[in-house]
Amino acid sequence: MTEDTPNEIVVVKSEQSKINSVDFSNLIFGRVFTDHMFICDFKDGKWQTPQIIPYQAMTIEPSARVFHYGQAVFEGMKAYKDENDDIFLFRPDQNFKRINTSAARLAIPEFPESYFFDGLQTLLKLDKDWIKPGVGNSLYVRPFVIATEPAISASPANQYRFMIICSPAKAYYNEPVRVLFAEKFSRSADGGVGFAKAAGNYAAQFYPTSLAQKKGFQQIIWTDASTHQYLEEAGTMNIFFRINDKLVTAPNNDRILDGVTRKSVIQLAEDLNIDCEVRRVSVEEIKSAAKDGSLKEIFGAGTAAVISPVSAFEHGGDVFEIEQMEKDSYASLFKEKLLQIQHNLSEDPHHWRYKVK
Structure with a gap:
């Protein structure tokens, strides 16, 4: 099913959720991912229309600059759900500022604030069942951007991909x-x-x-x-x-x-x-x-x-x-x-x- 959100994010919903195959009581950090992911490409000097699509493998050329010159930055965030089924993030404005600060240092174009927050909210609402209530439970949210231009000359890329993927989480370290x-x-x-x-x-x-x-x-x-x-x-x-x-x-x-x-x-x-x-x-x-x-x-x-x-x-x-x-x-x-x-x-x-x- 494909639909457009009010902010021009194209949403393609997964035909079937894989949530019932997940044992939420025995999660290994960062190994299980939700049904959908956010994706937005930069080309021709601008960020294109953002999309939310089913979580899936993607094709990228072996000459993509990220593989050769390391143009890649990321963030780490968490979403939480209270007993009223409301979803919350913790200081996401700081993560947004920091990923753009990181991007600028690696000569990566900054990502638009509206795309970031609209995409994040749309993605979290779509995969809300993956966020379990209760202290200690959360959904780890990983925004990241990589250089995708197929070229191996040593210079900044002209094409990038900004993505957000999510993974249900419990404690990262269980012991001191x-x-x-x-x-x-x-x-x-x-x-x-x-x-x-x-x-x-x-x-x-x-x-x-x-x-x-x-x-x-x-x-x-x-x-x-x-x-x-x-x-x-x-x-x-x-x-x-x-x-x-x-x-x-x-x-x-x-x-x-x-x-x-x-x-x-x-x-x-x-x-x-x-x-x-x-x-x-x-x-x-x-x-x-x-x-x-x-x-x-x-x-x-x-x-x-x-x-x-x-x-x-x-x-x-x-x-x-x-x-x-x-x-x-x-x-x-x-x-x-x-x-x-x-x-x-x-x-x-x-x-x-x-x-x-």
């Missing part, structure tokens, strides 16, 4: 994670693309992360590329440190992703009168705090992970175990506050919740 502090490898460098959500940033992390995993650690907390003395962010999360009752996190720079969950935690800390310092955090400061007992918590913050406690870290051959707090944990407090807002179970004083209409 163990991390390595980077000593040799770097995630990004000054003047690079670390602040952008570029696909290549993640590809470059896979090898050092695989080495860490062989040692029993799930993630790396990256350090500055110049000296490896200052802690910045983990592979899938921004990082917070609790020293006594003070919260500390690294400032944004051109190496660090401007995390939506990160900035939300900073605001919640202010709301709760929790002292939060945004400043450089040295490896030696955290090791010293771990030794003298003042390091109470380390936790990551990100869309997929929400809030993920760290149970241990290693640096220079030294392993530091972090005793998990049974009460008065900042990680637990922030996670509860965020989930309550996201699932429409509490007040939303900063208007972060975006209702899909």
Whole structure:
């Protein structure tokens, strides 16, 4: 069935949903996808008419520039459903701004705001049954754009494809994670693309992360590329440190992703009168705090992970175990506050919740 929405999005509905074949109680993150996807091509100097079509494989030429020069950026968002069957997004304006910031850094044309929000809302309403109510349940939403022009000369493409696909999700990390502090490898460098959500940033992390995993650690907390003395962010999360009752996190720079969950935690800390310092955090400061007992918590913050406690870290051959707090944990407090807002179970004083209409 084909129809046009009021905003010129062509919708082709799936003839049969595959939702009944999905075990929602045993989801593996990012492996199952909903019935439909959003697609919009850029050619002849402009974005074409957006479409929503059944989720499917697509044909792309082997000479597409994305394969050769890595012009690809993406976002990570979540949709939630409350007990009234209403659908909400969390601060989607930030994701929209960030994907265009990322795109600009990789010489990709910015995507129109109306196409983004109209397409997103239409897609979520079409696949609303995939969004399950209840805290902990969500629909992970992945907007991304790739260079599709078939040409292998080293220059920006003239053709692109913007897409949105969705995947039902539960918790990303079910248990506290163990991390390595980077000593040799770097995630990004000054003047690079670390602040952008570029696909290549993640590809470059896979090898050092695989080495860490062989040692029993799930993630790396990256350090500055110049000296490896200052802690910045983990592979899938921004990082917070609790020293006594003070919260500390690294400032944004051109190496660090401007995390939506990160900035939300900073605001919640202010709301709760929790002292939060945004400043450089040295490896030696955290090791010293771990030794003298003042390091109470380390936790990551990100869309997929929400809030993920760290149970241990290693640096220079030294392993530091972090005793998990049974009460008065900042990680637990922030996670509860965020989930309550996201699932429409509490007040939303900063208007972060975006209702899909």
